[in-house]
Amino acid sequence: MDSTADETVDPTTASTAPDPATDEQSPSRRQQLLDQEGDAAADYLEELLDIVDLDGDIDIDVENGRASVAVVAEGADLAGLQRLVGRDGEVLEALQELSRLAAQARTGERSRLLLDIAGWRGQRRSTAARIAAEAVERARATGEAVELEPMPAYQRKAVHDAVADAGLRSESDGVEPNRFVVVLPD
Numbered sequence: 001m002d003s004t005a006d007e008t009v010d011p012t013t014a015s016t017a018p019d020p021a022t023d024e025q026s027p028s029r030r031q032q033l034l035d036q037e038g039d040a041a042a043d044y045l046e047e048l049l050d051i052v053d054l055d056g057d058i059d060i061d062v063e064n065g066r067a068s069v070a071v072v073a074e075g076a077d078l079a080g081l082q083r084l085v086g087r088d089g090e091v092l093e094a095l096q097e098l099s100r101l102a103a104q105a106r107t108g109e110r111s112r113l114l115l116d117i118a119g120w121r122g123q124r125r126s127t128a129a130r131i132a133a134e135a136v137e138r139a140r141a142t143g144e145a146v147e148l149e150p151m152p153a154y155q156r157k158a159v160h161d162a163v164a165d166a167g168l169r170s171e172s173d174g175v176e177p178n179r180f181v182v183v184l185p186d
Helices: 027-051 076-084 087-107 120-142 153-165
Strands: 057-063 066-072 114-117 169-173 180-184
Touching (some): 027 087, 066 076, 114 120, 153 180
Parallel strands (some): 066 114
Antiparallel strands (some): 057 066
16 A cells, blocks of 8 residues: 555654644634635635626535535526536636635635535535445455545545444555545455
């Protein structure tokens, strides 16, 4: 396995400087930063929607300690938002990075904001959970490791979570953009 690209953090080598966005000593400060991230991203996305003449509602939330912004719509407006997802989510990924930069510019802190448009990431997470369940079954049935197709980080995270919930272990291997999950048998 490629240990240099491991997604886990070794606490013995991690920086001991407190990160204001995750500092457990100041939950109100952390919540304030997350709210500011969401607001900055929402402002940026509102302007973008105006420029490209698309309609959509923006939902701001905090999920798993990260600011989360979703652009949602119904009917014909939903079809228009699909253009902001792009092929395989490429436009969505770019917009997420731009939204993170907008949040960083406002807060002065690195942002880990998650952006979803038209429910695309949610659908991909569901698909990843289904793939994980199938891989868990194969790993248990064969007693061998199961390598999945390459996928983006947020999908790998969904797979790792689903595999852990099923009581097995998994790890990521490879180098971006071809990084993939390996589901390990009992």
